Amino acid sequence: MPEAASPNAAIIAVVVGYFAVLVAIGWWASRESRSVKGFYVAGKKLPSWVIAFSSNTTGESGWLLLGLTGMGYLVGFHALWVVLGEVLGVALAWAVVARPFKEFTDRYDAITVPDYLTDRFADRLHIIRIVSAIIIFAMVGAYTAAQLTATGKAFSSFIGTSYEAGVYIGLAVILLYTSIGGFKAVAYSDVLQGVLMFLCLLILPIVGIWHAGGWGEMLAGVGEADPALLRPMGEHGLTVPGVMSAISYVGIGLAFLGAPQLLTRFMSARNRGQISQGGVLAVFCIVVFDIGAVLTGVAGRYLFPGLADHETILPVMSTELFPAVIAGVILVVVLAAIMSTVDSLLILASSSIVRDIFQKILWPKAPDRSLSLVGRLLTIVLGLAGLGVALSEPRMIFWFVLFAWSGLASAFTPVVLCSLFWRRTTLAGAVAGMIAGFAAAMLWVVFVKDHFYDLYEMIPGFAAGFAVTIGVSLYTKPPPDGGSIVDDVKRVVGGPFSPGEGDHGSGG
Amino acid sequence: MIAGLPLDTWVLMVVSVAPGLVLVAMAYRAHRGDHHSRSSDDA
Numbered sequence: 236m237p238e239a240a241s242p243n244a245a246i247i248a249v250v251v252g253y254f255a256v257l258v259a260i261g262w263w264a265s266r267e268s269r270s271v272k273g274f275y276v277a278g279k280k281l282p283s284w285v286i287a288f289s290s291n292t293t294g295e296s297g298w299l300l301l302g303l304t305g306m307g308y309l310v311g312f313h314a315l316w317v318v319l320g321e322v323l324g325v326a327l328a329w330a331v332v333a334r335p336f337k338e339f340t341d342r343y344d345a346i347t348v349p350d351y352l353t354d355r356f357a358d359r360l361h362i363i364r365i366v367s368a369i370i371i372f373a374m375v376g377a378y379t380a381a382q383l384t385a386t387g388k389a390f391s392s393f394i395g396t397s398y399e400a401g402v403y404i405g406l407a408v409i410l411l412y413t414s415i416g417g418f419k420a421v422a423y424s425d426v427l428q429g430v431l432m433f434l435c436l437l438i439l440p441i442v443g444i445w446h447a448g449g450w451g452e453m454l455a456g457v458g459e460a461d462p463a464l465l466r467p468m469g470e471h472g473l474t475v476p477g478v479m480s481a482i483s484y485v486g487i488g489l490a491f492l493g494a495p496q497l498l499t500r501f502m503s504a505r506n507r508g509q510i511s512q513g514g515v516l517a518v519f520c521i522v523v524f525d526i527g528a529v530l531t532g533v534a535g536r537y538l539f540p541g542l543a544d545h546e547t548i549l550p551v552m553s554t555e556l557f558p559a560v561i562a563g564v565i566l567v568v569v570l571a572a573i574m575s576t577v578d579s580l581l582i583l584a585s586s587s588i589v590r591d592i593f594q595k596i597l598w599p600k601a602p603d604r605s606l607s608l609v610g611r612l613l614t615i616v617l618g619l620a621g622l623g624v625a626l627s628e629p630r631m632i633f634w635f636v637l638f639a640w641s642g643l644a645s646a647f648t649p650v651v652l653c654s655l656f657w658r659r660t661t662l663a664g665a666v667a668g669m670i671a672g673f674a675a676a677m678l679w680v681v682f683v684k685d686h687f688y689d690l691y692e693m694i695p696g697f698a699a700g701f702a703v704t705i706g707v708s709l710y711t712k713p714p715p716d717g718g719s720i721v722d723d724v725k726r727v728v729g730g731p732f733s734p735g736e737g738d739h740g741s742g743g
Numbered sequence: 744m745i746a747g748l749p750l751d752t753w754v755l756m757v758v759s760v761a762p763g764l765v766l767v768a769m770a771y772r773a774h775r776g777d778h779h780s781r782s783s784d785d786a
Contacts, residue, residue, distance in 0.1 A: 322764075
């Protein structure tokens with residue numbers, strides 16, 4: 236009788252199969268990636284379902300599966316405030332921001348967010364490109380390193396490899412399919428990764444609740460251990476710390492309105508009609524993602540109380556409640572969440588150098604294929620830089636993710652929103668607003684956060700970004716054309732809930 | 744308590760998901776006929 240395969244062998248087989256599929260997607264997408272536009276926005280040809288899954292998986296990262304489940308474990312239903320922020324953030328992004336943003340970027344033939352802002356404000360000195368490149372580089376470096384850290388931890392907790400081996404393996408696969416296939420490979424692999432995440436977060440809480448003896452049994456047990464876990468305001472109740480905690484949780488979702496790695500998805504859509512369809516799918520998925528993660532954490536609290544690290548609840552549940560092959564699939568889902576973010580960040584940082592610095596400032600006459608090649612090489616270099624940080628500082632993980640998430644969003648979201656909807660926004664206002672939003676978020680973390688109820692840095696980052704963009708714009712000379720393009724775009728695309736002149740067929 | 748949870752927790756759960764779903768459904772209804780494209784590759 237042949238010897239039964241060990242649990243690790245089953246998990247490794249599933250992981251190897253998944254990696255092979257990713258590399259195949261990279262190879263399949265490689266034809267599109269031979270031009271700069273093809274490499275960075277897939278030629279602006281993506282359908283609704285691809286941009287919907289791609290934006291969700293890029294936005295969520297390993298934080299959803301390890302961080303939010305851990306939050307559900309730690310604070311119970313108080314974590315629903317995260318769900319509120321994320322669902323609203325995604326819905327507003329698709330319903331309000333995406334259509335005018337797509338129209339603007341198509342008019343300017345922009346393929347990066349700095350590209351769009353530069354043309355929108357006629358920035359002939361390329362100040363926006365340079366400031367953007369610095370901010371994107373700094374934040375993507377931290378974000379990528381944190382995600383690689385999560386890769387190493389996932390491998391070691393599921394299979395028992397060394398932390399370093401997990402980081403090396405994860406990065407090698409990401410670099411292979413991303414540098415070959417560019418944005419198209421990233422977007423389509425996001426679909427695969429998103430479907431896996433969706434199924435995992437649909438099934439895991441159901442199995443967890445079933446193992447707990449049912450919904451009533453689970454809640455009774457959790458409430459007995461700590462009644463605050465069942466309350467919306469958690470352990471603080473309706474107090475200043477409780478309200479600040481809820482605001483911080485809601486604030487996490489605000490980034491969906493204007494983080495550059497998410498806006499790129501809207502830019503890459505085939506047309507505006509894809510956005511109308513994609514929004515419904517994106518919000519439905521994010522509801523399942525977030526509610527599933529919180530309920531998984533709550534069920535985990537009942538089943539496995541007293542974990543030393545609450546962010547390990549998902550690996551613990553998957554290895555304790557499922558056979559080895561399914562645990563392997565769940566490891567793949569964790570890796571999928573991480574990889575879908577890292578690949579997008581690498582493409583974002585690479586584009587900010589190749590498109591915004593090389594093609595638009597330093598080397599405007601360079602052949603498209605040469606720039607595309609530079610983009611591939613730069614993607615590899617950026618990944619290796621993240622590897623260096625991840626290997627030297629393995630302790631940082633989700634704190635750094637939230638830090639980089641807020642830094643990118645605080646720098647870009649207020650400025651992008653003003654540029655889309657407020658005709659009086661000026662170049663000086665946009666540049667000052669980017670710097671102020673970014674600086675406020677960073678300074679808040681370093682000097683204020685610990686002394687002010689741990690309020691999430693994106694709140695002051697957004698406040699400073701909007702205040703400075705509006706204040707400096709009002710103080711400086713109005714745009715030469717009076718910002719008439721804002722009105723023109725609004726006329727064509729309509730409002731969030733009213734059709735514009737560009738709509739065909741019957742509207743609402 | 745309703746089905747093991749306080750009423751305000753149920754309210755938060757509904758409020759956290761319903762407005763977002765309504766927003767995108769309304770936007771889809773308003774713009775479902777829009778298939779306009781300026782992308783040169785798609786024209």
